[in-house]
Amino acid sequence: MKDARTQIDAVRRTVGRRALDTGEASVVTISRSYPTTVDDLWDACTDPERIPRWFLPVTGELRVGGRYQLEGNAGGEILTCDPPHSFTATWEFAGATSWIEVGIAADAHGGARLELAHIAHADGDFWEQYGPGAVGIGWEGGFLGLALYLESGSAVDPAEFQQWATSPEGVRFHTASGNGWYDADVASGTDAEQARARADRTIAFYTGT
Template sequence: MIDVETQIESVSRSVGTRVLDTGWARVVGLRQKFDVSVEELWELCTTAEKISRWFLPVSGNLRIGGRYQLEGNAGGRIEACKPPERFTATWEFGGEASWIEPKFGRAADAKSVLELKHIAHVDDDQWAEYGPGAVGIGWDMSLMGLASHIKSGESVNPESGAEWGASSEGRQFMKLSSDAWRAASVASGTEPNEADAAADRVIAVYTADS
């Protein structure tokens, strides 16, 4: 694993909204630069064998119209794909459906950049309860796995990842992630005291079994 503070600071986070055909939605965004080519980053994020090296084992048909399933996590359908620039997919988990939009580009001071947006219909009560950290912390942990794999070249075992999440370093990472999402929420217009309360509740959920 790489230094947790360095990883947290390497990610830009945003919170916004979007109007879809299905109604008004929340948008949680993350952006990070990587020292690999755009083509290599695309392969790491779209090839089943390579996804399993830093995230989770995935099965299914990874092409437009095909369905995928991450082991023990979300599944969905690939809705759009333009290699090596972007793809869009549904993100179906726990009986709820949302969308992910990863985009891949070149950066001036790095070889590539990944911009990920997670779009979901979230009612006001649920948003006030947990804020953007509800999904943001999970995506931060995923980017941590990707960055670690790129740096070391070694696969990230899901079991060792779970053990790391329960460690003092893992708990520190989740707390720093929660703090960062709290700041992004305030920047989007949330009252600081409301963002604080949501951040406290969401980190309590993430660390409950740690």
Template sequence: MLTDPVATAGLVVREVRTGSRDGVPTRLVVARRRYRTDRADLWQAVTDPERIPRWFLPVTGDLHEGGRYQLQGNAGGVVERCAAPESFAVTWEMGPMVSWVTVSLAEADGGTDLELVHEAPVDPTMWDTYGPGAVGVGWDLGLMGLGLHVDTGAPVDPDEGLAFATTPEGHAFVGAAARDWADAAVADGDDPAAARAAAAQTAAFYTGTSAD
């Protein structure tokens, strides 16, 4: 699927922030990547229900402001804001857990910059175990699929996509991404040793290997 998985992982710039929402402490994972296409095309790729499954997951519902959506086998939520072709914001609901995702697109030299921000209430046990990579690596895999689709115009094979993290190339990609998320967490104030241990646990979770 990838000729250089570590370089592909390096296409994403990662940041972790500490925040709060309605008085509740939150952590934000921020992923930025430039895509070699214009903003109109990238906007369609990330908002068109016919095109989203070509790189991510099948989606149903009303993908307009105020509507509800559901990703097959994954999160659902409400489209809180939609300002085409610049940005949209949705709730990200899985069972009782609610978090928030914002995607923004900006024109750039040679393409379009995408910024994804995922903000979630702090679960100390989950954060201590996996760090930002728990959600960050999942988004990395999605953004990788988006890049493959945008570059080729072809859909990503869903079976290959599901199996990718368990392949040698997937191990390299996930490991590099998890380490970068650890570095971002350290830059936000996390303990370096704890962040590296969490990155190893994240990589093991996604690849089905041991963290040792």
């Protein structure tokens, strides 16, 4: 496993707002480049045989209008798909519905860049308590798994990854990720004291402290 700092520095994080027909939503966006082609990165993110090698097993119909289910996690409906550039889907978990927008493009260094926006209603206690890091840290772990898979060519072992997540290096990774989302939260206009409090709650959840 590469050191946490290298992985943290590879990621760009932003937090914003968007008006939806159903009300205002928060937009948590994460992106990073990978040393591969656009076509290969698209395939790694959409092929049901490759997704479990770095993320979670997935079942369902991976087509527009089809429904998917990630093992032990979210499911939803695929809304749009423009291979090999983008797709959108609902993200349905624990009785709540949010949305994801995934984009892939060539970067300036000969690789490919993945950008994921997670869009959720900004009202409610959960956002106030935990802020953008609640989903941001989780997605950052997924982006790390993808990096390990693409760079090594070998599937990430879930048990080994979970063991690493609770190790000192894993705790440093989640802490640094949470602090990165704190910075993005403040940059979006959130009061620094409020952003710090909810980042600390989220870091404590992910690190078991």
